[in-house]
Each structure stands twice: as C-alpha cells, then as structure tokens.
Amino acid sequence: MQAVVQPPPTNQGAPLLEVRNLVKYFVVKRNLLGHDHVVHAVDDVSLSVSKGHTLGLVGESGSGKTTIGRCILRLVEPTSGSITLDEVNLLALSPHELRLHRQKMQMVFQDPADSLNPRFTTRRTLFDALKHNRRVPRKEINDRAVAILEHVGMDASDLDKFPHQFSGGQQQRIAVARALVFEPILLLLDEPTASLDVSVKSQVMALLRNLQQEMQLSYILISHDLSSVKHTADHLAVMYLGKLVEIGDARAVFARPRHPYTIELIDAVPVPDPQKRSRRPALAGEVPSPVNPPTGCRFHTRCPQRMDVCSREIPAMREVAPRHMAACHLLE
Numbered sequence: 016m017q018a019v020v021q022p023p024p025t026n027q028g029a030p031l032l033e034v035r036n037l038v039k040y041f042v043v044k045r046n047l048l049g050h051d052h053v054v055h056a057v058d059d060v061s062l063s064v065s066k067g068h069t070l071g072l073v074g075e076s077g078s079g080k081t082t083i084g085r086c087i088l089r090l091v092e093p094t095s096g097s098i099t100l101d102e103v104n105l106l107a108l109s110p111h112e113l114r115l116h117r118q119k120m121q122m123v124f125q126d127p128a129d130s131l132n133p134r135f136t137t138r139r140t141l142f143d144a145l146k147h148n149r150r151v152p153r154k155e156i157n158d159r160a161v162a163i164l165e166h167v168g169m170d171a172s173d174l175d176k177f178p179h180q181f182s183g184g185q186q187q188r189i190a191v192a193r194a195l196v197f198e199p200i201l202l203l204l205d206e207p208t209a210s211l212d213v214s215v216k217s218q219v220m221a222l223l224r225n226l227q228q229e230m231q232l233s234y235i236l237i238s239h240d241l242s243s244v245k246h247t248a249d250h251l252a253v254m255y256l257g258k259l260v261e262i263g264d265a266r267a268v269f270a271r272p273r274h275p276y277t278i279e280l281i282d283a284v285p286v287p288d289p290q291k292r293s294r295r296p297a298l299a300g301e302v303p304s305p306v307n308p309p310t311g312c313r314f315h316t317r318c319p320q321r322m323d324v325c326s327r328e329i330p331a332m333r334e335v336a337p338r339h340m341a342a343c344h345l346l347e
Contacts, residue, residue, distance in 0.1 A: 030063035037096035071248030078254040121194035125206035127186035138174040144196040184215035263339030
C-alpha cells in the first residue's frame with residue numbers, strides 16, 4: 016500500500032481548509048453485459064488552503080477540478096476521504112448542520128447567465144439569499160442588499176433590473192454579491208471569467224483581489240487559464256485525469272515546474288512576443304477516458320519523457336524543493 020504524503024500548507028499558519036485523500040467515483044449505467052462503468056473523477060487528492068490565500072487549481076477539461084469544488088461544498092458526496100473547514104469535518108455533518116455550515120463556503124460559477132434566475136430581479140436574488148442568512152434582521156435586508164451591491168461596483172438603481180439587462184461582467188458581479196451575502200470565509204471560483212471579454216475579465220479579477228484583501232477571504236480558483244492564475248494564486252495545484260501531479264508555491268511552480276505535464280501546460284500559455292514563443296512541439300494525443308484510466312502514471316500515454324516504469328507503477332508524491340511537491344518517476 017502506497018504511503019500517504021501530505022502536501023505542504025499554503026503558508027505557515029494552520030490551514031483553513033484541508034482536503035485529505037479525496038476520492039470521487041461516478042457509477043454510470045450498466046452495459047449490455049450487465050457491468051457497471053466507473054468514472055474515476057477524483058482519485059486520492061490532498062490539498063489545503065490558508066486564511067486569506069488563494070489556491071489555483073488547474074488542468075485540462077475533465078481533470079477533476081470542478082468535481083473537487085463540488086465535493087468540498089457537498090453538492091456531490093465524496094466516495095471517500097476527509098474535508099475539514101475551520102476545524103469542522105464537513106463529511107460528518109447532518110443535513111441540518113450542513114445547511115448552517117455551508118454559509119461559510121460559497122461558489123461562483125463559470126457562466127453567470129446560467130447561475131442567475133432569469134425571472135428574478137437583482138433585488139429578489141439578493142433578498143432570497145439574505146432571508147436565509149439568519150444573522151441579518153428582516154428590517155435591515157434592503158440596506159444590506161444595497162451595501163453589498165455597491166461593494167461589488169454596482170448601484171442601488173440596479174436592484175429592480177433582470178439579468179438580461181446586464182452585461183456579462185455585471186452579471187458576474189451580482190453572482191459575487193449573492194455569494195457575499197452569507198459572509199463566507201471560503202469562495203470557490205469555478206472559471207469565474209471564462210465567459211467574459213479580456214477587459215472585463217481583468218476588472219472582475221481586480222474586484223476579487225480587492226474583496227479578498229478587505230474581507231480576508233480564502234479562494235480556490237478553478238481554471239485552465241494559467242495566465243490569470245499566475246497573477247492571482249499564492250499556491251498552485253495541477254490536476255491530470257483525476258490525479259494531483261504537482262503542488263507548491265505558485266511562484267516556485269511557474270519558475271521551475273517539475274512534472275512534465277506542468278511544463279507542457281505552462282509552455283502552452285500564449286506569449287505576445289513572437290520572439291519568445293517556445294519551439295517545443297504541442298502536447299500530442301487526447302486525455303484518456305476516466306472510465307478506463309491508464310495504469311501507472313496516468314500521464315505516461317502522452318508524456319514525451321516516459322520510461323518503462325511509468326506504465327507499471329504509480330509515482331509517489333515527493334518533495335522536490337521546500338514547499339513544492341510533484342509525482343513523477345523522473346524525479347527519482
């Protein structure tokens with residue numbers, strides 16, 4: 016049995032969120048022979064986030080990033096593992112306890128147009144959320160809604176407008192405002208700027224950074240856009256096909272990535288200067304099916320540096336530098 020190696024914390028303080036050995040398998044319909052197919056969405060992932068810090072969770076589509084976020088919120092139930100937020104084991108909570116504790120963690124989704132009810136005005140969107148926050152007296156709900164809306168750069172006159180009357184950036188600001196209603200300590204940002212224009216994207220990211228400083232929020236930034244993550248995250252975790260392949264201080268990982276997949280990801284970030292473009296060939300092949308993941312290292316079918324051992328043995332997560340870990344046989 017492989018020994019469990021814990022990832023380094025995001026700073027010297029005690030982690031606000033700790034995820035240990037998280038596993039999530041989805042069982043899909045039986046085939047003609049009566050056998051179930053199991054999707055290995057997340058497989059033995061451990062990570063942590065400290066107060067006031069941002070963890071960037073990156074990887075290609077289908078790597079398990081969003082599933083991790085949904086497991087933390089218990090929007091889907093993990094198959095196994097442990098999730099601790101503010102020293103409370105989230106997986107041990109009853110449904111009633113979870114509803115109360117879930118206010119501490121909120122999610123901002125990728126497409127604000129889909130996450131906002133098209134029949135609700137901004138007023139009703141915020142009022143419904145505020146009514147579930149039992150710390151807000153009913154007589155203060157309107158004032159609190161206006162204050163939160165102004166805090167994200169909107170105006171009180173926007174309260175009686177519907178989502179279709181706003182731009183994509185304004186819709187995302189309303190989605191952030193709705194999350195802030197519950198006074199959370201952790202926000203899970205699932206591709207929060209993926210559907211926005213470049214200029215609007217920078218405005219929303221600047222808003223999130225300002226909110227983090229003012230409110231001491233912790234973020235998990237789920238993204239495939241490494242250029243945004245590079246300027247936002249304190250810590251970086253790289254996922255591939257349900258597995259964590261590298262984790263560490265963001266500056267250290269970007270400066271010297273150690274896993275071949277991380278190297279390829281960073282190398283694929285667009286560079287505006289044609290003289291600095293990499294001559295490395297693009298990563299070949301497609302991500303294998305999570306229903307039947309490769310044996311050994313899951314990246315070995317696409318790795319340009321694969322060895323015989325890569326197809327036989329799962330590489331252990333090992334420390335390659337202070338506060339920097341990676342799982343690759345080349346590091347041995």
